[in-house]
Amino acid sequence: MLSKTWLLTRKELVLESRGRDTLPPMAAFAVTVVVLLAFALPGSARLTAPVTLPSGTVPLADVISGFLWVTLLFAGLIGFARTFEAERASGALESLLLVPIDRGGIYAAKALANLVFIVAAEVLIVPLFIILFGIDVGGSWVALILVIILVDIGFVAAGTLFAALAAATRSRELMLPLLALPALVPVFIAAVELSSDLFVGATVSDVAGRGWFGILVAYDIVFTVAGALAFEYALD
Amino acid sequence: MIEVHDVTVAFGRTLALHRVNVQLKRGITGLFGPNASGKSTLLRTLAGLLRPARGRVTIDGMNVDLRDASFRRRIGWAGHATGLYGGLSVRENLELFAALYDASPDAPEQVVSSLGLDEVLDQRASALSAGWQRRAAVARALVHGPQIVLLDEPYANLDDEASEIVSAALKAWLAVDPTERIGVVATHGAKRLKGFADASVVLRRGALASHRVRNAE
Numbered sequence: 390m391l392s393k394t395w396l397l398t399r400k401e402l403v404l405e406s407r408g409r410d411t412l413p414p415m416a417a418f419a420v421t422v423v424v425l426l427a428f429a430l431p432g433s434a435r436l437t438a439p440v441t442l443p444s445g446t447v448p449l450a451d452v453i454s455g456f457l458w459v460t461l462l463f464a465g466l467i468g469f470a471r472t473f474e475a476e477r478a479s480g481a482l483e484s485l486l487l488v489p490i491d492r493g494g495i496y497a498a499k500a501l502a503n504l505v506f507i508v509a510a511e512v513l514i515v516p517l518f519i520i521l522f523g524i525d526v527g528g529s530w531v532a533l534i535l536v537i538i539l540v541d542i543g544f545v546a547a548g549t550l551f552a553a554l555a556a557a558t559r560s561r562e563l564m565l566p567l568l569a570l571p572a573l574v575p576v577f578i579a580a581v582e583l584s585s586d587l588f589v590g591a592t593v594s595d596v597a598g599r600g601w602f603g604i605l606v607a608y609d610i611v612f613t614v615a616g617a618l619a620f621e622y623a624l625d
Numbered sequence: 626m627i628e629v630h631d632v633t634v635a636f637g638r639t640l641a642l643h644r645v646n647v648q649l650k651r652g653i654t655g656l657f658g659p660n661a662s663g664k665s666t667l668l669r670t671l672a673g674l675l676r677p678a679r680g681r682v683t684i685d686g687m688n689v690d691l692r693d694a695s696f697r698r699r700i701g702w703a704g705h706a707t708g709l710y711g712g713l714s715v716r717e718n719l720e721l722f723a724a725l726y727d728a729s730p731d732a733p734e735q736v737v738s739s740l741g742l743d744e745v746l747d748q749r750a751s752a753l754s755a756g757w758q759r760r761a762a763v764a765r766a767l768v769h770g771p772q773i774v775l776l777d778e779p780y781a782n783l784d785d786e787a788s789e790i791v792s793a794a795l796k797a798w799l800a801v802d803p804t805e806r807i808g809v810v811a812t813h814g815a816k817r818l819k820g821f822a823d824a825s826v827v828l829r830r831g832a833l834a835s836h837r838v839r840n841a842e
Contacts, residue, residue: 396724404712407749479750480706483674484765487702488725489694621692 393490397498402505404475411468411506419464419514426456427521454585457518458540458577461511465544468506470565472499472552482556486624496620500549507541524588532593536583539605543576546612553623572612579605626650627671627773627807632680634666634831641666643831644680649809650838652823653799656811663831664811665705668775671809672702684773698726701771705778707762711751715742715761718750719768726769736764739794755782763791767798774798774808780817788817796821 405411430453439446476482485495515537519526526533548569555564579601586596596602627649634642642663649671656664669675671682673691682689690696702708709718719733737746740760745753750761763779774795780788799806810818815825827834 393725396721400710400713400721403717404710407712475710475712479711480704480708481710483669483672483704483706484702484708484722486674486691487672487697487700488722489698489727490725491694 390491390494393488394494394497394501397490397495398501401475401498401502405502405506408475410474411471412509415464415468415506415510416513418467419460419510420517422456422460422463423514423518423521426460430456430522448585448589450588451581451585453518453522453524454581454588457515457584458580460518461507461514462544462573462577464510464514465503465507465548466566466569468510469503469548469552469569470555470562472503472549473556477556482624492621492624493617495624496549496553496617499552500545500616503549503552504541504545507545511537511541525590526587527590529587529591532591532596533584533587535593536580536587536596536602536605539602539609540576540580542609543605543612544573546609546616547572547576550612550616550619550623553620557624575604576608579608626685627809628683629667629671630680630683632667632670632677632682634663634670634675635678640831642670642677642828645828645831645833647826647833647836649807649826650824651804651807653795653808653810653818653821654824654826655815655818655822656809656826656828657813657815658828658834661830662828664828665777666831667828668777668809668811669704671773672700672775673697674702698769699772701766701769701774703762703766703776703779707750707758709750709758709761709765712749714747714749715753715764716746718761718765722765723768728769732768732770733764736768736794739767739797740764741790756784756787759783760787760791763794767794770798770801772802772806774806774810776808776810778812779810780812780814788814792817792821 438449440449440452473482476485551569551572552565554568555561558564582601583596583599629645629647632642632645633640645667656667658664666675670677671689673689673696684696713721716733719736723732737743740763742761742764745757750758753761759779759782763776766774766776779791783791795808799808812818824836824838826836
């Protein structure tokens with residue numbers, strides 16, 4: 390099954406390299422949002438500086454961390470919405486459903502391709518974000534990469550599953566956020582909480598000791614397994 | 626043998642197929658009928674892509690089950706849409722599906738030759754004319770040498786010469802194992818199949834209007 394999963398993943402990447410239908414809109418959205426936010430917030434302020442909100446006072450790092458993950462969340466959804474576009478456009482989904490490969494293999498291929506797309510967007514966005522907001526990642530970059538990887542796994546696992554569910558509906562562009570956003574809340578709260586700590590100098594051990602880290606790992610395991618198992622029914 | 630037992634398929638309140646009973650034996654069966662008669666619905670039900678609201682479909686006594694990989698391996702399918710990845714060349718499409726079906730490495734070459742696709746082999750599927758796309762779709766359905774082939778309008782957008790090529794490819798596919806292979810071809814163009822179809826099924830408004838077998842005619 391692994392070789393067939395790889396064949397399907399490679400097919401997704403070849404289609405994207407030729408069509409450029411997924412990454413450019415993700416990147417355009419994310420870059421625009423980051424640049425607009427950079428104008429809205431004081432980039433030179435200390436990340437520990439308090440920001441007064443109607444709900445209370447929080448460090449600026451919390452706000453910036455929230456902006457980063459909201460940007461990546463919606464950029465990701467733009468990409469995930471196209472997960473089954475190649476199949477939908479040509480009727481290839483029926484051909485794919487008739488191929489004697491475990492549906493988990495099709496899910497894995499779609500998820501791996503989505504992972505590549507979201508990582509590619511992050512490679513562009515995260516450094517831009519760090520530069521524009523003057524974030525000193527310092528010794529926290531290993532922990533930041535770890536958190537991003539863990540978030541991506543859960544995000545892609547859930548996003549790919551919900552993209553399959555949405556693909557079976559007529560109003561798929563509307564259905565994907567409706568289905569996915571509520572389910573993605575835990576993983577993105579964890580992402581915001583852990584990243585805001587990292588922006589003010591937390592280390593890997595600090596982050597690993599937080600409850601949100603455990604939630605992130607549990608979410609990844611649950612949605613990766615559930616996605617592979619439920620994908621078969623999502624496509625019916 | 627494919628047996629359709631009392632099959633009813635509904636889309637909401639619309640009955641697409643109503644209590645259809647038919648047996649499809651080895652050889653090529655032409656599936657005819659006017660628009661909205663249920664041809665495509667019956668084909669999709671035979672492929673397991675639609676579940677009947679009532680009744681069942683069996684192949685050699687086993688229920689059609691899309692979740693059964695051994696069932697899927699036996700089916701060659703070309704639906705109303707081409708089912709080709711537009712961003713891949715014809716060659717890449719055929720190689721991809723051949724590999725997914727564990728077909729022999731020279732399988733794509735064989736169907737390319739039988740369907741005369743050499744001149745468009747390295748063109749992207751999306752760049753081909755509708756007629757070439759249809760021929761490539763038939764090639765994709767045949768590439769793994771399936772036991773059962775289900776084709777929906779394989780002659781659409783084809784001129785006479787191309788239609789002859791598709792018919793010859795179907796005959797060649799059948800000739801490999803005529804005692805086991807079953808082809809069901811839905812088409813408006815009855816004359817395309819007349820020369821070589823072993824049976825015909827006519828649907829009207831989702832119901833079976835007639836079923837004739839060549840030897841019994």
